Structures are given as structure tokens and as C-alpha cells.
Amino acid sequence: MPEIFVNMGQISSSKDNGILTTVGLGSCIGVTLYDEKAKVGVMGHIFLPHSRPNDADAPPGKYADTGIPAMIAEALRLGATKSRLQAKMAGGANLFPNLNLNSVSIGQQNIEAVTTLLKQHGIPIVGQDVAGNHGRKMRFFVENGVVTVTAIGKDPVEI
Amino acid sequence: MRNMKLDFLKELANIGTGHATTALSQMLSGRLFQLVVPDAQMLPFTEAADYMGGLEQVVVGIFVVISGDVKGYMACLHPLESALVLIRLLTGEDKAEIDDMGRSALQEMGNIMVTSFLNALAKMTDLLMVPSVPGLAVDMAGAVWESILAGAEVTSKVTVIRTRFSTEGESIEGHIIFLPDDEDFNRIARKVGLGDL
Numbered sequence: 001m002p003e004i005f006v007n008m009g010q011i012s013s014s015k016d017n018g019i020l021t022t023v024g025l026g027s028c029i030g031v032t033l034y035d036e037k038a039k040v041g042v043m044g045h046i047f048l049p050h051s052r053p054n055d056a057d058a059p060p061g062k063y064a065d066t067g068i069p070a071m072i073a074e075a076l077r078l079g080a081t082k083s084r085l086q087a088k089m090a091g092g093a094n095l096f097p098n099l100n101l102n103s104v105s106i107g108q109q110n111i112e113a114v115t116t117l118l119k120q121h122g123i124p125i126v127g128q129d130v131a132g133n134h135g136r137k138m139r140f141f142v143e144n145g146v147v148t149v150t151a152i153g154k155d156p157v158e159i
Numbered sequence: 160m161r162n163m164k165l166d167f168l169k170e171l172a173n174i175g176t177g178h179a180t181t182a183l184s185q186m187l188s189g190r191l192f193q194l195v196v197p198d199a200q201m202l203p204f205t206e207a208a209d210y211m212g213g214l215e216q217v218v219v220g221i222f223v224v225i226s227g228d229v230k231g232y233m234a235c236l237h238p239l240e241s242a243l244v245l246i247r248l249l250t251g252e253d254k255a256e257i258d259d260m261g262r263s264a265l266q267e268m269g270n271i272m273v274t275s276f277l278n279a280l281a282k283m284t285d286l287l288m289v290p291s292v293p294g295l296a297v298d299m300a301g302a303v304w305e306s307i308l309a310g311a312e313v314t315s316k317v318t319v320i321r322t323r324f325s326t327e328g329e330s331i332e333g334h335i336i337f338l339p340d341d342e343d344f345n346r347i348a349r350k351v352g353l354g355d356l
Contacts, residue, residue, distance in 0.1 A: 008205050008305055024214040024301015027309045048309060055314045062314075095306040096222050096294030106309045135302020137215065152217060152298060 001143075006030075006043045009062035011071055013042040015078050020140040025091035027107040029064070029114050029130070030138040032088045033071050033123065034145045035080035041142035042075045044068075048106065049113030064113035072121060087118050088127040088159050090138045090149045097133055107131065127159030165318065167348060169199040172320045172337050174283070175276035179335075180324060182275035183268065187248050187326070198321045204308050207317055214301030218242075219257070221269030222294040222307050225277065227287035229347065231339035232311035233273055236303065241331040248326065257297050269293040276337070284350040286343075311338045 003019040006012045008028060012020055020043035022030045033042045044061045051063035060070035075085060092107035092114075102109070111130050118125055129136065129149045137150045150156040202210055219242040221235045237245065239257075246261040247253050249268060254261060270293050277288040296303050308317065320335040339347065348354065 008301075024299045024303075024305065026298070026302030026304070026306035028305050047305065048314070052314065058314070093302070093306070095220070095296040095298060095303060096310065099222060099224060099291060099294040099310070101224065101310045106306075133296075135298040135306075137299065 003139075006045045008045050009047055009059050011042065011044045011059075011061040011067065011074055013040070013074050013078055014142040015040050017143045020142065021138065023137045025136040025138060026093055026095050027091070027105065027110060029089055029091040029107075029110045030136070031068070031071065031114055031118075032138075032140045032147055033075050033080070033085050034088075034140075034142075035075060035084045036086070036145055037084055038079045038081065039142065040075050040078040040080040041140055041145070042071045042078075043138075043140050044071045046110060046114065049109045064110060064117055068114065068117040068121065072123075083122070085123045086126045086145075087123050088140075088147045089114055089125060090129045090136050090147070090159065092130040093132050093134055093136070095133060095135065129157055129159050163353075164344075164348075165201055167353060168318050168337070168344070169320070171280060171347070172199060172318065172335060175279050175337065176320055176322055176335055178279035179272040179276040180322070182271050183324070186268065186271055199318060200321070201316050201318045204313055204315060204317050207304060207308070207319055210319065214299060216300045217297065218300045218303055219265055220296045220298070220303035220307060221265065221273070222296070222310065223269070223273050224291040225288050225339070226291070227289040229280075229284075229286050229288045229339050229343040231337070231343060232307075233276070233290065233338065234307045234311075234336040235269055235272060236300075236307075236334045236336075238332055239297075241333065242297075244329050244331050262295055262297070266293050266295045269295065276335070280347070284347050286346060286350060307336070313338060 006022040022045045029046045060066040092111035094105035217239040225231045249264040324331040
């Protein structure tokens with residue numbers, strides 16, 4: 001079964017089978033969209049919540065506001081139906097909690113942006129493992145929609 | 160980033176790294192530390208974590224916010240094996256993983272290195288640069304790295320200085336990232352007579 005690695009800012013997809021994997025989610029968010037009937041899966045690795053005018057050449061998956069619509073478009077392209085899409089997400093951690101870089105951590109801002117956008121598109125979030133102070137690895141099995149999240153020194157969880 | 164700017168940033172980082180290494184050497188009195196290869200590279204931000212040896216490798220990241228006349232961010236990253244050697248040198252204890260004592264030793268070391276790095280630049284430019292208390296994370300390289308980039312609002316490229324120290328036959332690897340605010344970076348350049356870069 002092919003395993004596709006999704007790097008920061010990227011969006012990848014698979015139909016029928018395959019594993020979509022993203023490694024090293026810190027403040028970033030890994031998002032998956034799944035249409036169980038069409039067996040279509042899309043994964044994005046989102047870096048920041050809002051796109052910036054001075055970074056117009058960025059891939060859409062880098063920012064939540066451009067990434068979520070691009071992920072939906074990719075799912076539809078592979079034959080998914082929007083009303084059947086379900087989302088899962090992992091990440092949005094704050095690895096340096098004592099620094100108080102922002103009043104709301106970037107991880108938290110990412111969680112809120114992704115949650116709001118999915119809601120706007122009417123896509124339910126059916127599983128999540130977010131926030132906290134540790135990094136995560138996320139694997140998405142397109143065959144059955146299962147998503148596993150692993151972290152250093154913790155037992156893997158299925159979301 | 161134009162070449163002159165990159166060269167100047169490399170030069171600043173080299174000066175700062177030299178001083179930081181001296182400070183580290185003094186902290187580990189009696190053991191000679193030698194800076195083997197300082198090597199600076201500008202990398203697309205998505206490739207930086209891979210350059211450090213894989214996204215899943217455990218690393219120690221020290222992250223500092225700079226305030227004063229020059230604002231910005233600074234970070235040091237060490238592979239786990241190098242961090243364990245550092246902890247052994249600092250505390251005299253040989254451990255397989257990083258416990259609370261190890262964390263505080265690394266935090267203190269990060270503090271000293273960052274402070275001496277910034278002091279060297281402050282002396283040269285007469286600009287005040289004050290580091291925050293360091294943040295410390297022991298986690299997957301990818302997670303530490305992207306959290307630093309997101310925290311410092313780096314969205315395109317980043318200059319990474321790779322350093323290697325050796326002591327008593329052991330090698331310690333580290334990566335230093337110095338990210339001054341754009342406008343403040345120009346102030347540094349003007350202070351040393353380079354004009355706006």
C-alpha cells in the first residue's frame with residue numbers, strides 16, 4: 001500500500017487505498033477529508049491560519065483560509081460528494097508555552113481557523129487530537145478512513 | 160533575499176556563534192571546545208527541518224524572543240544525542256533520556272549561548288538586544304521546527320547556521336537560527352556602515 005508523505009503546506013490525496021502521512025505537526029494542523037462511499041481521502045498540513053498578501057506565491061495548503069477550499073476541491077475532483085465529506089484534525093500544539101509569543105498561541109489560532117472554515121462549508125469534524133504541548137504524527141488510511149495519531153512517549157490514538 | 164544581505168547575516172551569525180562557543184567552553188571549564196565547521200545556508204522553510212536530519216528525529220529546540228533596539232527571534236536546535244552529551248558535560252550525569260535536571264541544564268546553556276551571541280552583536284552595533292527566558296522543547300524535529308518558524312512568522316526562507324563542536328573525542332552538533340526583524344536588521348547594517356541592504 002503506497003504511503004504518501006504530506007509536507008508542511010502541502011495537500012495530497014488518494015482514492016480507494018493508500019496511506020497519507022504527515023510527520024512533525026507542532027503548531028501546524030493536519031486535516032483530513034474523507035468520503036467513505038467514494039473512498040476518497042485528502043490530507044493537508046496547514047502552517048498558519050490566514051494567507052498573506054506578501055506571500056501570494058504560497059501553495060494554497062500553507063494557510064487555512066486557502067487550504068480548506070483547496071482540499072474540498074481536490075476531494076470533489078476525485079469523485080467525492082461534498083455533503084458526505086467528514087473531517088478529522090490533529091496538531092495545533094504550543095511547544096513553547098512559557099514564551100507567550102501571542103496572547104492566543106498560533107496552534108490555537110490554527111485550530112479555531114480550521115474549525116470555523118469546516119463549519120462554514122458544512123463539514124462535520126468527526127475526530128480530533130489537538131492542542132497540548134507536544135508534536136504529533138498523523139496517518140490516514142484511505143481504505144477505511146481510520147486516522148492514527150502518535151506522539152513521542154505516548155500511546156498511539158485512533159481518532 | 161539579496162546576496163549581500165545574506166552574506167551579512169551569515170557574518171553576524173558567525174561572529175555571534177564564535178562568542179557563544181567561547182561562552183560554552185568557559186561554562187565547561189577545563190574541556191577544550193573547538194568550533195569545527197560553521198556552515199551557513201539559506202533554505203526554503205519547508206526544507207529546513209529535513210536538512211537537520213529528518214522530521215521524526217528527536218531534537219532539542221531552544222527558542223528565544225529578542226527585544227530592545229533590535230527585535231526578533233533566535234533559536235538553537237540540537238539532535239538528541241548531542242543534547243545528551245551536553246547534559247553529561249554540564250551535570251556529570253550519563254542519562255539515556257532528558258529528565259527535568261537535563262532540561263534545566265540545557266535551558267541554562269541556551270541562555271548563556273544566546274546572551275553571548277547577542278552581546279557580541281550589541282557591542283559591535285551599540286544596539287540593545289535583550290533575550291527572553293528561553294523556551295525549551297524536546298520533540299520531533301518537524302514539530303519543533305515548524306513551531307519556531309510559525310512563532311517567528313517566517314513564511315519563506317530561513318538562514319540556518321550549522322555548527323559542530325568537539326570535546327574529548329565527542330562531537331556535538333547544533334543549528335543556530337537568528338531572525339532579526341527586517342527593519343531592525345537594516346539598523347544593524349547601517350550601524351556597521353553598510354547602509355540599507
